[in-house]
Amino acid sequence: EPEVTQTPSHQVTQMGQEVILRCVPISNHLYFYWYRQILGQKVEFLVSFYNNEISEKSEIFDDQFSVERPDGSNFTLKIRSTKLEDSAMYFCASRADSLNYGYTFGSGTRLTVV
Amino acid sequence: AQTVTQSQPEMSVQEAETVTLSCTYDTSESNYYLFWYKQPPSRQMILVIRQEAYKQQNATENRFSVNFQKAAKSFSLKISDSQLGDTAMYFCAPLLYNQGGKLIFGQGTELSVKP
Numbered sequence: 001e002p003e004v005t006q007t008p009s010h011q012v013t014q015m016g017q018e019v020i021l022r023c024v025p026i027s028n029h030l031y032f033y034w035y036r037q038i039l040g041q042k043v044e045f046l047v048s049f050y051n052n053e054i055s056e057k058s059e060i061f062d063d064q065f066s067v068e069r070p071d072g073s074n075f076t077l078k079i080r081s082t083k084l085e086d087s088a089m090y091f092c093a094s095r096a097d098s099l100n101y102g103y104t105f106g107s108g109t110r111l112t113v114v
Numbered sequence: 115a116q117t118v119t120q121s122q123p124e125m126s127v128q129e130a131e132t133v134t135l136s137c138t139y140d141t142s143e144s145n146y147y148l149f150w151y152k153q154p155p156s157r158q159m160i161l162v163i164r165q166e167a168y169k170q171q172n173a174t175e176n177r178f179s180v181n182f183q184k185a186a187k188s189f190s191l192k193i194s195d196s197q198l199g200d201t202a203m204y205f206c207a208p209l210l211y212n213q214g215g216k217l218i219f220g221q222g223t224e225l226s227v228k229p
Contacts, residue, residue, distance in 0.1 A: 031215060033216075033217075035217075035219075037157075042205075042219055042220070042221045042222060043159075043205060043219040043222075044219075045216055045217070045218070048215075048216060056216065089157055091159060093159075093217075095215065099146075099147050099209055099211065099215050100147065100164070100166065101164070102147065102149045102161055102164055102207075102209060102217070103161075103209075103217055104161075105151075105158070105159035105160075107156075107157075107158050108157055108158070108159075110157075
């Protein structure tokens with residue numbers, strides 16, 4: 001069964017450093033998403049991406065965040081200057097054109113900012 | 115704003131028993147999809163079951179079934195013959211057309227299945 005692949009599984013970074021979280025969506029999917037889950041809290045929408053541009057972003061997704069699809073297969077989330085409160089699990093997801101099957105999620109990247 | 119409410123932060127059930135997790139949501143749309151996702155301790159997000167809002171028949175997937183009440187905007191998950199591997203956080207998540215196909219998650223219900 002096709003999978004969404006996320007790397008790394010765990011990233012530890014110093015406060016103020018830049019991090020790039022990587023995702024390889026399912027190949028025939030057209031819509032891509034990043035979600036965040038702070039430990040013990042709900043899963044929060046960050047951004048959606050379609051046709052090589054952001055289609056929607058949440059209030060969390062400020063100027064410190066950016067996304068891109070650099071080569072037609074990878075989908076990356078960059079945090080320019082990490083803060084302690086960015087520590088969370090970050091999930092990438094993709095879906096096909098039809099909403100019927102929902103999203104396929106990656107296994108997540110646990111980001112720890114120290 | 116669209117909201118999703120899971121009113122049971124934690125639940126427990128004995129192995130082999132049946133448990134029902136509740137979810138209510140708010141939307142003005144008439145057509146949408148509803149999903150339950152399971153998040154075990156590994157924190158992977160796994161699709162459990164889905165329901166199309168225009169279908170009156172409740173979805174069933176092996177031991178998992180839903181009770182979908184469209185007028186009440188209620189979407190509960192029933193787990194029959196609970197197994198230890200069902201221990202996980204369960205999230206209810208509507209997927210709405212006018213939200214750009216964005217999944218909106220409830221707060222989650224942490225289910226413990228006890229031997």
